[in-house]
Amino acid sequence: MSSTITMTGPLEPRSGWTADRCSMARTLDVVRNRASFLILREAFYGATRFEEFVSQTGLSEPVCAARLRELTDVGILRREPYQEPGQRTRHAYLLTEQGSELLPVLVALMQWGDRWAQDGLGAPVEFHHAGCGGRVGLELRCSGGHAVGGEELQLAVGPQRQQRS
Amino acid sequence: MSSTITMTGPLEPRSGWTADRCSMARTLDVVRNRASFLILREAFYGATRFEEFVSQTGLSEPVCAARLRELTDVGILRREPYQEPGQRTRHAYLLTEQGSELLPVLVALMQWGDRWAQDGLGAPVEFHHAGCGGRVGLELRCSGGHAVGGEELQLAVGPQRQQRS
DNA sequence: AGACTGGCTTAGCTCGTTCTTAGTCAGCTA
DNA sequence: TAGCTGACTAAGAACGAGCTAAGCCAGTCT
Numbered sequence: 207m208s209s210t211i212t213m214t215g216p217l218e219p220r221s222g223w224t225a226d227r228c229s230m231a232r233t234l235d236v237v238r239n240r241a242s243f244l245i246l247r248e249a250f251y252g253a254t255r256f257e258e259f260v261s262q263t264g265l266s267e268p269v270c271a272a273r274l275r276e277l278t279d280v281g282i283l284r285r286e287p288y289q290e291p292g293q294r295t296r297h298a299y300l301l302t303e304q305g306s307e308l309l310p311v312l313v314a315l316m317q318w319g320d321r322w323a324q325d326g327l328g329a330p331v332e333f334h335h336a337g338c339g340g341r342v343g344l345e346l347r348c349s350g351g352h353a354v355g356g357e358e359l360q361l362a363v364g365p366q367r368q369q370r371s
Numbered sequence: 372m373s374s375t376i377t378m379t380g381p382l383e384p385r386s387g388w389t390a391d392r393c394s395m396a397r398t399l400d401v402v403r404n405r406a407s408f409l410i411l412r413e414a415f416y417g418a419t420r421f422e423e424f425v426s427q428t429g430l431s432e433p434v435c436a437a438r439l440r441e442l443t444d445v446g447i448l449r450r451e452p453y454q455e456p457g458q459r460t461r462h463a464y465l466l467t468e469q470g471s472e473l474l475p476v477l478v479a480l481m482q483w484g485d486r487w488a489q490d491g492l493g494a495p496v497e498f499h500h501a502g503c504g505g506r507v508g509l510e511l512r513c514s515g516g517h518a519v520g521g522e523e524l525q526l527a528v529g530p531q532r533q534q535r536s
Numbered sequence: 537a538g539a540c541t542g543g544c545t546t547a548g549c550t551c552g553t554t555c556t557t558a559g560t561c562a563g564c565t566a
Numbered sequence: 567t568a569g570c571t572g573a574c575t576a577a578g579a580a581c582g583a584g585c586t587a588a589g590c591c592a593g594t595c596t
Contacts, residue, residue, distance in 0.1 A: 420542085436543080458541095
């Protein structure tokens with residue numbers, strides 16, 4: 207099977223360990239529900255105000271409020287007071303560094319969906335490089351600078367865990 | 372806001388269009404539920420038999436059966452008959468090309484979780500390049516070969532859509 | 537023939553997410 | 567002072583995804 211990942215060291219065989227600290231699962235816990243994801247997408251698309259999130263995600267206000275609170279509690283968004291002239295102070299929801307780093311997740315989802323979930327119609331929207339205008343995509347690369355194919359991947363235990371016992 | 376994406380052409384302003392064909396949302400529809408994701412992860416980790424999926428995901432048999440069926444219906448997995456000596460014919464669940472291409476999504480989830488959802492403990496497991504042993508990660512790159520930062524992204528309408536009106 | 541095993545299916549329950557509808561509250565405008 | 571608006575909160579119903587417990591079926595082993 208070219209598409210499966212080779213296990214190395216104590217990870218072999220798979221039945222010998224449990225993925226109880228799986229980073230993928232933990233990230234998905236944060237973005238899993240449709241509402242959180244939609245809010246996140248609109249945050250990247252520039253939404254900051256409660257009303258913008260409600261109208262552009264199409265979510266109901268209660269759900270939107272609950273998820274915005276959740277995302278700020280987790281540290282993906284932060285609330286910042288702002289004031290428009292002649293208006294009272296309100297709160298803007300802004301992406302934190304932690305939130306901004308979810309961009310590759312969204313791009314990866316988009317890339318797959320463009321190819322496999324658009325009935326051959328192609329990408330509805332595309333990312334381009336502001337500098338050169340070239341189309342932007344995600345690539346797997348190693349620290350040696352090589353482009354890496356899925357069949358060239360090996361799974362190894364992380365640095366912290368190797369030490370204790 | 373350095374972390375938000377610049378809109379171009381008809382995508383400006385955001386309130387002028389709806390994301391009703393959003394590729395990200397469509398992909399997430401496929402991987403959204405925890406069960407589907409766990410099954411997919413184990414498929415990449417090399418699981419092929421029903422019992423392997425059940426024991427390694429920790430899911431109940433009914434859910435596992437339902438999700439395996441769903442994933443094969445969608446085209447992410449395929450069922451292939453196999454026979455071990457002295458055993459009757461059974462079915463293996465294998466990743467299709469469509470399924471294999473979800474790898475970047477998993478890697479993106481893993482990368483974020485490693486940094487933000489492990490309480491500073493670092494990555495439990497890591498990907499390495501089978502060729503050179505270097506650590507593998509995802510990078511945003513444009514067709515011109517430049518590494519692209521989140522703040523250098525522009526969103527444009529896809530090629531298919533620009534044509535019709 | 538009868539028991540065993542892997543791979544499921546069925547039934548019934550719980551819990552979480554979302555929806556709709558209906559408020560509340562703070563501060564600006566008239 | 568009374569109303570308006572943006573940003574929420576509260577309550578209740580609907581739905582879906584997960585669980586457990588139980589059963590079924592095909593083929594092998596004894």
